[in-house]
Every structure is written in C-alpha cells, then in structure tokens.
Amino acid sequence: MTDPLNSQAGPDSFWSTTNVGEAIPGVVTPLGWSLWGPSVEVGIRDCYARAGALPRRDVRVPAEVDNRLISVFFGRGALNVNFLCRMGAAMPGSAPDAIARQLLGEVPVGIPLGGDLRRLPTVALKLPYLQATVRRDVLRRTAPVGPWWRERVARMDSLDLPGARQALLDARIQFAEMIRVQAAGLFIAVQSVYDRLLALIDRADLAPEQVNALVSGQGAHIETEMIHDLWELSRQRLSLAEFLARHGFHGPHEGEVSARVWREDPTPVLQLAEQYAARDETLDPTAGTVERSSARQEAERALIAGLPPLRRPAARFLLRAAVSRIPLRGVAKASFLQALDVARAAVRRMGTHFAEQGVLADPEDVFYCTVNELLAALPTDVADRVARRRAQRESFQAMVLPNHWRGNPIPIASAPTASAADRVRGIGASGGVVEGTVRVVRDPAFTDVESDEVLVCATTDPSWASVLFLASALIVDVGGLLSHAAVIAREVGVPCVIGTGDGTAVLRTGDQVRVDGDAGTVEILSRAQTVGADRSELETPS
16 A cells, blocks of 8 residues: 555655745645645646646656655655756756755755756747746636635535535645646746846845845735735724635645634634734834835846946846746745635535544544545545554654655654754845844744744744734745745845754744844844743644
C-alpha cells in the first residue's frame, strides 16, 4: 500500500520545504495531501507547458518521485529544486537559479543549474503572448469563485451523503483549476517582472528607502483588503457577517483542510477587531496605502531620471508592469483557498454522515481518508487505516526536518532547543529599522499577540496579514523575496527579515531587539528577564 504521507527519493534530487509551508502548514493530513499533491504537480507543470518550457506530454504526475515537482516527506510537502532550476534555465531573461532563489531564499550548494536550451525558441514564441494576457486571464478565471464558495458553504449542512460527495468532487476540480491559475500568475506574470525589476534597481544608484519603495506600494493586494475590512469591522462600519462573507475562508492553518477557519470559529476575528479598535484613527490603513503608493511613484521618478534617455521607455513599461502584475500573486491564492474551504465543508458533512452511520467513530476521522477513498465506497478496513495514519501523523509531528536536503531527509526526533546566539541574519525583505519586544508566534490564532510587537515565526499564510498590521516588524525562518511574508510586509510597511533559518530558535518572547529590514539583521539588545518565558513556544505545532 502506498504511504500517503511519506515518499522515497533517489540520491541525486534536491528538495526544499521552504515556501511550501506558507500553503501547507505543519504535517498535512492524508486528505490534505491527496488534494494538494496532484493539484500542485499538474498545475505548475501546465503553466510551464503553456510557456513552452515543458513538453505538453509531461503535464501529469510522474511515476518516479525524483521527477516530480512536489512530494511529501514525513508529512511535509517539499519542492524539487532540480525541477525549478531546469525551468529557470528554460525561461528567457531569467537565470537557472532565479525561480528557486526568489521563492526559497537560497539554492543548495551542488544543485545542477543546467537546462534544456532546446526549449528556448519555443518559449520565446509563446511567452510574450502569455505575459501580455495573463493578468486578464487570472482575473477572469477567478471572478466566479468567490460567489461559488459563498453559495456552496451556505447550504452544505443540508446535503445528504451523495450531495456532500458531489460537492467534494466539484471542490477538487475547482481547487486544481485555481492552482493552475495561481501558477500562471506567479511564474509567468509575477516572477518574470520581479526579476527584471530587481535587476533594474541593482543597476541604479538609489537610497535604501527608495529601493524599498519601488518594491511596495502597489496597493491592490487582496490580503491588504482584509486589513481594510478588519479596520472597518473594528469601527462598526462593517458587520461580522459581512466580513466573514468576504474572508471567512481564512484562519489558523488555513491550508490544512482539517483546520477550522474563521467562518467556523470567528473568535480570532473578534479578538483582532478589538486590537484594531484600540489603535488611533490616524493609523487608518487606507492612509498608509496612499502614502506608500506616493513613495513608490516618487522613487520611480528618481530611478527614471537617473537613466540614459534611450533606456527610459523600457524602464517605464517595466515599472507599470510591476504595479499591474505583482498583486496577482494573491488573487488566485484566495480562490484556491476558497475551493479548499468548500472541500473542507463537504468533508466535514461527510464525516457527520459516516459517524451517524457508525462507519467512523468520530466525524473528524474523515480527514485521515484520501479524496479517492471518499469519492468511492470507503474501504472495509477504514477504521484500521484511520488509526494507523493518525498514529503516523502524530509521530511525524514530533520530528523536525531540515529546510532542504539531497535525497531523503534525516528527521530530528524533537524540536530544536533555544540558541544562545546574540544576532540573527537573513534576507532584508522589507526596509526600515525598528526596536521592539519579541513575540515568538506558534499559534496562528494570534491569541497572545499584542500591538507593536516584533513577530517571529517559522512561516506565514495569508491570514497573517491581519496581525501584521499590528506588528512593528516581522522575522521569518524560511522564505525568499517573493514569499507571502515578504510581499505583504512591504505592502503594510513593516520591516521584515526573512530566511533567517533559526529566528524561532535564537529569539524568545520578551527579548528586546533591533530589526534592520534593509540589511537583513536582527540584533538582540537584551534578553527577556525570565529565560523560560513561554517555553510552549518551542513546542512543535500540530
């Protein structure tokens, strides 16, 4: 029987869990992986096939683990760095390691950086049309998903078992389709323009604040809309029902299908709204958005003025493209999370039916089945499978994997202990320098987070935008310049150091630190008075 949560790779493939954790948090359930794995594999391959970098016949899940883009090891999703480097080599104007470096923050030493250059002419023919039409295509294909999500979850509790099974099938199809759209938006629209924007900035003589302004201030990210709506909710200009109708698919560990999101438990929303309400009216996020947009436009004028006249038209075109395309990163992400939430609701409804029939002991046991098992008749040994898979997942949750590895990872049997280092280094992802008090966040319900703290975490997902508005800075263990945390930190105007690797091990709640989002450093000014302040931070999240 195939193990749904652990793969075996060959000795020459490189894998990374960086960036995957933004979508698939912690140790995935068998149901979660059966949705994520095939959809991501086919969706991203389809994107590169459309661009000509991959033959159309290769848009399928390969039989061999080493040939896959994504696989699962000890319950954690991981990306095949070899594949990303091959695609980077096949894209004109990019570098073999560009895609991997922007998404993952680093490329392991020894990774092959060659590619099939025979695909370059095909890509050169197809890519310009895709880049010219991708924004319209993403917006057109995602537009119906929000209304579909609201209608489906609203009537889920009335469905019988066949109706819930059909809803799950529909959700799986929609989820896979939105992953395709997300892949196109990210790799065709965002990645290419961001690479060229960074190259343009590198050649210019700009101050750090101008550089930071150029990669922020787009003002149209879907996650920042969540912040604006939370502000309106805190001012009682938007009802809780209206907020949940727009953002209820978000919540703690939202990428895990078994998690409970805000529409199921709005407690985190109400707590956040209270904190928003306590903030002064002058901190209205709308004003901040306008200010950052103005700073970007001013920095653009400075950049253009410093270029030779013949280079200015191309630079203006690139800057307009960046404003238009970079916000696409979150559009289809919201849509695939809505599709995943329909699957969540359908599976919970099925679990209720199975528990009432005595097939499952607990409705939540349903998340230890796979999609294919739920869409067919459940196997006769389903109770044994659930018990075995639950025990396996619990054992995986006690392990820690490296950020990247070659071949198969060697897990650590326990979470890392706190480090005595006095400084943390990473990538400066959002500029600015602040001093503040650390809060190491393991619980994405944000129950312990207070305003103006320096948040330290392993990774983030879209729901983090809601609390990032309250923070003074953000420090993240893993990620690159195009990871979710980096993009939203820039749009919110919060200094961010990403890709530290050990921030959650070195820093403790209560530490006083200086965060330099330009240099990518975190200096510890003083340690928390109680060394064991909140030892629960060091526990491995479920």
